[in-house]
Amino acid sequence: AQSVAQPEDQVNVAEGNPLTVKCTYSVSGNPYLFWYVQYPNRGLQFLLKYITGDNLVKGSYGFEAEFNKSQTSFHLKKPSALVSDSALYFCAVIPLEGGSYIPTFGRGTSLIVHP
Amino acid sequence: DSGVTQTPKHLITATGQRVTLRCSPRSGDLSVYWYQQSLDQGLQFLIQYYNGEERAKGNILERFSAQQFPDLHSELNLSSLELGDSALYFCASSQFRGANVLTFGAGSRLTVL
DSSP states (O other): OOEEEOOOSEEEEETTSOEEEOOEEEOSSOEEEEEEEEOTTSOEEEEEEEOSSOSEEEOGGGOEEEEETTTTEEEEEESSOOGGGOEEEEEEEEESSSSOOOOEEOOOEEEEEEO | OOSOEEEOSEEEEOTTOOEEEEEEOOTTOOEEEEEEEETTTEEEEEEEEETTEEEEEOSOOTTEEEEEOTTSOEEEEEOSOOGGGOEEEEEEEESSSSSOOOEEOOOEEEEEO
């Protein structure tokens, strides 16, 4: 069965500094990988996805993520954090093999950007 | 507004009761997913429907059931409620059955007292 680990419950960063939210995954075969963001009292919103091709994926609001197959990681990054980026971030994986195509989510990482 | 509508937004009920959560998917989406979000368990997949048929089942309790109707809206029925069922229940939709981006509703917050 597939799994996703987000090793940090919370990440604190100063506004203007680069940010990284970590994600590692375990899946049989090749994965589809996703990042979603959840603002307070809202549902999850799609940020970006990796399916195939370039390991560096660019998404919404200036976020990007790098797929590293050897380290089974898909860390979310942004060069310069904004206070408005403060939210809960979820990594998700879908295995290409198996046919169920159900996303498994990590437990989420709370990003706090300080002014 | 994501286009996925969930009602009610908040629900407070007592142990042993039964509730129904409703979801209208985004226009054109055929697949509906239900997830439960709690502090201790994170985001747990419950069940998926595609065009009226059940397609995948996750960690859904026997006390819970769901269905997708011909107009593609879905309902999640929770019965014999326990305190531990208190959580945020999300519905998400996608156009196809495969590995798609999900569009989430704002959720239904269930509190069992």
